Amino acid sequence: MQAIIALLGSGLAAGLVAGTASCTAVQGGLLAGVDGKVGWFLAGRLGSYTLAGALLGWLGSVVRLPPPVRAVSLVAAGIVVIVFAVRLIRRDRVDCPAPARPGIPVLVGAATILVPCGVTVGMELVAVSSGSPLGGAAVMAGFVLGSAPAFALLGFLLRRVSRTRLARVAGVVALAAGVWTIGSGLSLGGWLPEPAAPAAATAGGSSATIWATREGYRPGFVALRAGVPVTLDFRLVDRGCTGTVTIEGRDYALPSIVRLPPQPPGTLRYVCSMGMYAGFIRFAQ
Incomplete structure (x- = not known):
């Protein structure tokens, strides 16, 4: 039990210290499409991360998604963010939008496991090394709980902004985040054109x-x-x-x-x- 508590604590600390900035930067754009249902979003995120942690602890690295799959997931996530951004930019009225059904924010939150930030990868490695489903679930759940306050604050700000004429500004920012996410996916998949070698670069050793x-x-x-x-x-x-x-x-x-x-x-x-x-x-x- 002490080992489980230690893993939970390490995940919580990583979420508070590192995941706050890293994951909100990578996954925060998805909050634009949940219409203020941040609680449901976080519930879906907690569920998918905890389940993934349990699977990683049980099966080890077999569960780890290969880079091409992660690349496609990044591109898909970027497209989703762009769709939400266009909705914000094209919104004609500034009154409160119709509330989203809980199922949509839960699914969006659960899908963030397919768009891991850099710190998430480290936590997945910890989950694998735990060697147990309970240990893996503990470290991943702790990580989500640690980063939850930052997501809640970001969701609150997006909700307030969506009720003002700054919604279009938020939409432009989200649009840029979506394009950046797609670019990251294309880079991870090796689907970007190769740059020319610098003029000074010559063949070196091995x-x-x-x-x-x-x-x-x-x-x-x-x-x-x-x-x-x-x-x-x-x-x-x-x-x-x-x-x-x-x-x-x-x-x-x-x-x-x-x-x-x-x-x-x-x-x-x-x-x-x-x-x-x-x-x-x-x-x-």
């Missing part, structure tokens, strides 16, 4: 050291030799989204040494777990 910071990966562009085995030494500077890197459809929790087979000439993209930050490796002869 290994590189890359530092993961809160602002991205440093260096962001590495030149290595094609046709030879590759070793990438990812070192963690700050905890956050960049703490998990996705390369060729596989996730690596940092710090980690990633070994790749010989690569053909071209550019290899790697991204953080949310597709927010990307780095590039240019392979040349």
Whole structure:
């Protein structure tokens, strides 16, 4: 029982300290479509996270969604946010909108498990390592409860704004958030065009050291030799989204040494777990 309480406490602390800023930034736009039913939204979020934690504790990493599925989920979530944003922008009257049915906010809240912030990924790893359904459920439930006050405040502000002419301003902000979310999904899925290599980049050795910071990966562009085995030494500077890197459809929790087979000439993209930050490796002869 003490272990369960400790896991609940760690999830609660992570939600209060880190999840408040991280998850509200990534998932907060979905609140625009629940018409003030924040309580139902949080109930759906608590239920899906607790269930996911229990499954992760029971089955381990088998339950973890592969990067392509998470990428599609991000794109879908961005489209949903854009639809809600357009509703706000096109609203002609400033009176109180018709209340949404509880089922819709619950489903939207439950769907946030498919749009995890960087801290959520860390909590999922803790749930996996707990080795028990109860432990996994405790840490994920604690995380949701810890971030709940921030979501409640954000929902209250969105509700107040929706009753004024600032609703269109909120709609524009939500629209930008939706576009950004779609971009993150496209980046995570590797569906964005590859950038041109810097003029100064020349083929280097077969290994590189890359530092993961809160602002991205440093260096962001590495030149290595094609046709030879590759070793990438990812070192963690700050905890956050960049703490998990996705390369060729596989996730690596940092710090980690990633070994790749010989690569053909071209550019290899790697991204953080949310597709927010990307780095590039240019392979040349």
